[in-house]
Amino acid sequence: MRAMVFDRYGEPDVMGLREVPVPEPQDGEVLIRVGYAGVNPADSKTRAGLGTRAGVAFPFVTGMDAAGVVEQTGANVTDFRQGDRVITWGSPDVKTSGSYAEFVRVSVRNVSPMPKSLNFAQAAAVPIASLTAFQSLFHAEKGGMIPGQKVLIHGAAGGVGSFAVQFAKSGGLLVAATCGTPNVTYVRSLGADRVIDYKTNEVCQAVRDWSAEGVDVVLDAVGPATLPQALDLLRPGGRLINILTVTADGDIERDRKEAERRGFRKVTMIIDFERARDSMREITNLIDAGLVHVPPIHVLLLEDAALAHQMIDTGHVRGKLVLKVAELYARSPRHDTISAAACMCGL
Numbered sequence: 001m002r003a004m005v006f007d008r009y010g011e012p013d014v015m016g017l018r019e020v021p022v023p024e025p026q027d028g029e030v031l032i033r034v035g036y037a038g039v040n041p042a043d044s045k046t047r048a049g050l051g052t053r054a055g056v057a058f059p060f061v062t063g064m065d066a067a068g069v070v071e072q073t074g075a076n077v078t079d080f081r082q083g084d085r086v087i088t089w090g091s092p093d094v095k096t097s098g099s100y101a102e103f104v105r106v107s108v109r110n111v112s113p114m115p116k117s118l119n120f121a122q123a124a125a126v127p128i129a130s131l132t133a134f135q136s137l138f139h140a141e142k143g144g145m146i147p148g149q150k151v152l153i154h155g156a157a158g159g160v161g162s163f164a165v166q167f168a169k170s171g172g173l174l175v176a177a178t179c180g181t182p183n184v185t186y187v188r189s190l191g192a193d194r195v196i197d198y199k200t201n202e203v204c205q206a207v208r209d210w211s212a213e214g215v216d217v218v219l220d221a222v223g224p225a226t227l228p229q230a231l232d233l234l235r236p237g238g239r240l241i242n243i244l245t246v247t248a249d250g251d252i253e254r255d256r257k258e259a260e261r262r263g264f265r266k267v268t269m270i271i272d273f274e275r276a277r278d279s280m281r282e283i284t285n286l287i288d289a290g291l292v293h294v295p296p297i298h299v300l301l302l303e304d305a306a307l308a309h310q311m312i313d314t315g316h317v318r319g320k321l322v323l324k325v326a327e328l329y330a331r332s333p334r335h336d337t338i339s340a341a342a343c344m345c346g347l
Contacts, residue, residue: 002325024105029108032069036123040312042064045244061097065125066088089280110277118287132160143219154221159295159317166291176194176206198226214233214236244270302323
């Protein structure tokens with residue numbers, strides 16, 4: 001099968017297209033024929049040898065998100081059968097090669113039916129970004145938010161931010177959201193109650209003008225360096241949730257202790273894979289009901305994975321990048337015509 005492989009850590013160009021063996025699904029695993037693979041900051045970190053997914057066995061194929069069809073199931077898999085349209089959010093460890101390939105094998109716990117309202121390209125943009133946003137807001141040990149509470153979503157035009165604004169509104173929350181000037185209209189269309197252009201406004205003052213008592217949760221999808229006064233925006237007992245990105249994540253332990261000293265809680269977001277299927281079921285229902293829409297997608301070919309990493313490393317991609325691996329049974333081919341240059345947008 002074709003796959004984007006790297007033999008050492010490094011810059012995006014360490015990845016190269018080559019032929020590798022098709023993996024065999026093991027007990028409790030599913031082999032998926034990939035149509036499109038989603039691109040996430042975690043993929044770039046893995047390639048660079050950073051973060052929790054460092055320590056891979058070379059040669060390695062990165063990638064967590066994928067949309068495709070079930071090709072084969074391993075022993076003790078009864079949930080799916082050959083030909084089922086599915087999405088996957090891959091593996092939380094580095095034992096299994098990823099989705100930048102024609103086939104990917106994953107644990108059945110990391111597979112869910114594809115939303116019926118989406119085509120393969122759109123569906124590949126859903127898993128990691130939507131799970132991160134949904135669990136950040138509503139899992140009790142993270143945001144634990146309830147209707148009527150207020151949230152600031154910092155970096156609302158990206159994949160996680162776009163989903164987060166919509167989930168927050170569907171959950172009855174009041175939402176302030178930051179973005180750059182080119183994305184103000186887009187973020188407003190997601191339903192944010194207050195859109196803050198960080199290029200023309202002082203974010204902290206704008207948040208205080210919107211909510212003098214502070215917000216219940218700050219969801220930072222950009223990085224601590226871009227919102228150093230985040231704790232000042234919280235009301236007593238509030239939570240700061242940081243999404244790990246390609247850019248510097250700051251001194252996580254130091255920042256956690258400072259939050260606790262001030263009576264807040266700082267959460268570094270990691271997806272709860274044990275509960276991911278349940279979360280994805282709720283997410284899929286929202287998507288198929290038309291209450292949440294997939295962010296803008298920007299399609300590149302599999303062999304352009306290095307370019308995709310260069311783009312995501314800028315931290316200025318609106319919506320989601322996906323790699324076209326194969327033509328399966330796409331419902332709306334028009335999504336494949338979007339140019340790569342179109343996604344070089346502000347936050």
